Amino acid sequence: MEYIEVTGGNPLRGSIRPAAAKNSVLPLLAATLLCAQPCTLRRVPLLRDVQTSLDLLRAVGSGAAWAGQDLVTQPARQISGRVPTALAGAMRGSVFYLAPLLTRAGWAELPLPGGCRLGPRPIDIHLAGLTAMGAQVCAAAECVVLRRHGVLRGTDFALRLPSVGATLTLMLAACCAAGVTTLRGAACEPEIADTAAFLNACGAKITGAGTPVVCIRGTGGELLDGCVHTVLPDRIAAATYAAAAIAGGRVTVTQCSPVWLAAFLDFLQGSGCEVARGENEFSITRDQDTKLRGGQELVAAAYPGLATDTAPLAAAVLLGAEGASRIYDGLFQNRFACAQGFAALGADARSEGRLLYLGGSAKLHGATVTAPDLRGGAALVLAGLGVGEGSCVRVLDAGHIRRGYADLAGDLRRLGADCRAGRTGTEAGRQTKKL
Ligand code: EPZ
Numbered sequence: 536m537e538y539i540e541v542t543g544g545n546p547l548r549g550s551i552r553p554a555a556a557k558n559s560v561l562p563l564l565a566a567t568l569l570c571a572q573p574c575t576l577r578r579v580p581l582l583r584d585v586q587t588s589l590d591l592l593r594a595v596g597s598g599a600a601w602a603g604q605d606l607v608t609q610p611a612r613q614i615s616g617r618v619p620t621a622l623a624g625a626m627r628g629s630v631f632y633l634a635p636l637l638t639r640a641g642w643a644e645l646p647l648p649g650g651c652r653l654g655p656r657p658i659d660i661h662l663a664g665l666t667a668m669g670a671q672v673c674a675a676a677e678c679v680v681l682r683r684h685g686v687l688r689g690t691d692f693a694l695r696l697p698s699v700g701a702t703l704t705l706m707l708a709a710c711c712a713a714g715v716t717t718l719r720g721a722a723c724e725p726e727i728a729d730t731a732a733f734l735n736a737c738g739a740k741i742t743g744a745g746t747p748v749v750c751i752r753g754t755g756g757e758l759l760d761g762c763v764h765t766v767l768p769d770r771i772a773a774a775t776y777a778a779a780a781i782a783g784g785r786v787t788v789t790q791c792s793p794v795w796l797a798a799f800l801d802f803l804q805g806s807g808c809e810v811a812r813g814e815n816e817f818s819i820t821r822d823q824d825t826k827l828r829g830g831q832e833l834v835a836a837a838y839p840g841l842a843t844d845t846a847p848l849a850a851a852v853l854l855g856a857e858g859a860s861r862i863y864d865g866l867f868q869n870r871f872a873c874a875q876g877f878a879a880l881g882a883d884a885r886s887e888g889r890l891l892y893l894g895g896s897a898k899l900h901g902a903t904v905t906a907p908d909l910r911g912g913a914a915l916v917l918a919g920l921g922v923g924e925g926s927c928v929r930v931l932d933a934g935h936i937r938r939g940y941a942d943l944a945g946d947l948r949r950l951g952a953d954c955r956a957g958r959t960g961t962e963a964g965r966q967t968k969k970l
Contacts, residue, residue, distance in 0.1 A: 536960060537933040539944045541919030542897075542953040543926050546784030546823055550816075553773045553791050555766035557939050559726040561628035562703045564588040564926075565764065567608040567883050568597055568635035569711055570737050572761030576606045578942035579766065582803035583934065584626045591629060592623045595636060608627040610761070616640035624649035624709045625940065630658055630700055634708035635680050637670055645783075646678045651908035651935070654868030660701035664692045668716070682790040684730050688716030690749030697722040697747070697837050703730055710739040712753035716838055719748045725795050726839040729767040731868045735873040736762035770795040771844045772940060775913050776850040779947060780808045781855070782920040783823030786950055793817040798841040802833060806856060828970060834864045840968035846891075847914035854897045855921050871945055873911030876904035880918055880928060900924035920952055931959070 555578050565576045565588070579585060585606075589599055595618065597611035609619040616636045616638040623629040627650025636643035639879035650656065658679070662672055668687040682911055689712050694701055702722040707730075709716035721727070729746030740752040766790040776788050777796070780803060793800055793812040800817060804810045806827045809820040821827075831853065831957040843866040853860045854877055864870035871886035878884050879902045883894025906912025912935045919928030930936075933956065936943055944956040 536931055537937065537956065538929050539651060539933045539936065539954065539956050539960050540929045541947070543920060543922035543928070544924030545782060545947070545951050545953050547779050547782045547786050547947070547950040547952060548784045549777050550787035550789050551946060552789045553776070554767040554941060556726055556729070556769040557582055557584060558699070558883040559729045560585060560895065561588055561626070561767050562631045562707070562726070562730050564599065564606070564608070565631035565635050566707055566730065566734060567599070568595070568611070568614060568632070568639055569707065569759050570608070570761045571610050571758040573610060573778050574608045574737070574761040575602070576764070577765040579606045580925060582886060582941055583938040585629055587622055587625045588628060591618060591632060594619050594622060595632070614639040615815055616642040617644045618646065619648060620646040623647065627651050627700070629704060631707070632705045633661060633679065633681065634665065636682055636712050637665065637706045638687065641683055643681045645844060653870055653908065657673065658692055658700070660696070660698045661704040663707040664694070664701060667692050667709055668712055676765070676766045679936060687712040687715040689751070689753055691717045691719070693719040694721060696720070699724050701786065702727055702749070705733065706734070706741065706744065706749060706751060709751035709753055710734055710741070710759060711756060713755040716751045716752055716753065718749040718905045719747065720934065721747050722837060723747060725767055725770065733764045733947065734759065736764060753768065766840060771842065771910070773849055774799045774842070774845045775917065775940070775943070776946065776950070777803060777817070778852050778917050779920055779950060780819040780821040781852055781917055781950070782952065783821050784951065785818060787816060787818040787819040789816045791816065796842070796845070798824050799838060799845045799849065802831070802841065803852065805831065806852060827852065827856035827857035828858065829853050829860045831860040833860070833862040834865060835862065835870070844866055844910050845871055847910045848917060850877065850884070850891055851896065851914040851917040851921070854884065854918055855899060856895050856897045860893045860895060864889045871911070872907035873914050876907070876911070876915045877918060879904050880922065899923065901930060902926050903929040906930050906932045906935045909935050909939045913940065913943060916954070920947070
């Protein structure tokens, strides 16, 4: 089993550039199925979800190859509409293949997508939008099966809530449909504007992406071209490095606009960190001897609100802060499964449904804890930066973390943390050999 181990006490110093955003790269790789020419995505991190996407592309008849840190996709002549169960279940991002497979193969068969268990994650909005475009839902229980008869057609569709995934699905479906699609109540996350920028560079005609009303003029069945695209930086990884301020010191995040994580930086500032914002970089400074301020009531919401993916990171910052805090997640019912790990480290932390309660002023100590999901796991690693000098936190099941960070332990180590990644199986194996 993979783990990450952190020993507390080291202040962090240095600068770091986030890799390309996971939540852009995943829909972009699916979008390349709509392209008749090769596409290059720049500086893509080798995340587990990226590897799953590459396996999935290959399974449906397409493919991509690494050229250094770039990924170059090869257009496919023939596409199968079937996503293998293991790949669908390995990540939520498998849902992004519904629309491209339906467009290319005329049918799509997607066993239910996996991903972090953050509570119910239905895909009814994806399906309602695709149905409005003329798709037929043949099955939707254990495995979603869609078919189309003729080219999908443009429609005027209001999303019942601003789902990121559904906005992306419907944008992808509309690119090669016949006529104009208008999406109302669309999600506004930066990854949606980034996906639209990629599609437009490939010849799509999308306006308004990043606002609640998105208009897409379809090609009427023609495929798109290819392009070279520099993916948006990962704002959640950037927030993770910023939250490393728990350890004290000064961290500069480069090549990343502070606007993309403004709500999180405002939170850090409100907690007593010094935040210096430039045009395309920002620095967080924290004096190790000054207590952070708790007593906060945070609400995670859709962009530009405090991102749900940063809510566990904010919690890690608040564990030792002075005063009790509460964080409410408006998007997911089970965002704070990491509360158990926080408590094992000595924090007064408990989650009740969507709400996380933090007593504050915790004197954290070392322990072995388990990553419940991707961001909860990253938050436990961050909490480890705040334990007393010499104490050690071991986060088990760190495979979750590698779904979204290529090398979180290495990133933090380069900033000065005493942090490393390992595998329990390997160590046990080595010990057996010695004996
Ligand atoms: C994306 O998930 C991200 N995942 C998540 O990142 C992120 O937390 C989330 O957006 C919100 O920003 C990927 O991009 C792969 P939603 P997604 O559809 O698309 C409900 C991470 O750690 N809903 O905006 O699944 C849903 O249940 C991950 O990187 C429906 O009811 O999020 C949830 O309560 C975790 N019906 C809310 O909407 C639907 O058809 C928001 O979900 C779709 C969604």
